[in-house]
Amino acid sequence: MGGIELTFPTEHSDYPPEYCEAAVSGDSVPLVTYLGLRYLRRPLLARGELRVDWDPADLSRNVYLPGRQGRALHLQVKGRPYTYVQTGGKRSHELARPGASVRMRRSSWNNPQTLSGTCSGAPDALDISLAVVLEAVYTRNLSMPGALVSMPGRFLNRCNFL
Numbered sequence: 001m002g003g004i005e006l007t008f009p010t011e012h013s014d015y016p017p018e019y020c021e022a023a024v025s026g027d028s029v030p031l032v033t034y035l036g037l038r039y040l041r042r043p044l045l046a047r048g049e050l051r052v053d054w055d056p057a058d059l060s061r062n063v064y065l066p067g068r069q070g071r072a073l074h075l076q077v078k079g080r081p082y083t084y085v086q087t088g089g090k091r092s093h094e095l096a097r098p099g100a101s102v103r104m105r106r107s108s109w110n111n112p113q114t115l116s117g118t119c120s121g122a123p124d125a126l127d128i129s130l131a132v133v134l135e136a137v138y139t140r141n142l143s144m145p146g147a148l149v150s151m152p153g154r155f156l157n158r159c160n161f162l
Helices: 125-134 144-157
Strands: 004-007 019-026 032-039 049-052 058-060 073-077 080-086 092-097 100-106 115-121
Touching: 004 125, 019 125, 032 125, 049 073, 049 125, 073 125, 080 125, 092 125, 100 125, 115 125
Parallel strands: none
Antiparallel strands: 004 019, 019 032, 032 049, 058 073, 073 080, 080 092, 092 100, 100 115
């Protein structure tokens, strides 16, 4: 497949400073970018934008349902439905679609130096690119305990008037 590069936050951005962008690129993978409000050097899921080769993807999640599956991020990308969930601890996530899944793990939650992943089914370059870019997004609120812990900081982050 070749090399994949994850960049976050991207160095040259035309967006206001309260936004943060992450990007995945490589020789044989599509360009995937995620833009969201900046929180702890990462883009937030809330009001985020995911693009694949500049085409927007549809993102949705229910912030009120309990459990990891209930709080999962649902994506519709290039006609494919995906689900992105936290698995195990706060450093592990899975991106799944019918017929393929990619499980990712960060070396640490706060400041990871490495990412590792395992694939099952028949994943392709798009699946892997999506899984990698989502590792740069602040996803602590995909679990109810994580949402409760990060709620005060996320609230204050949105209060630019203070």
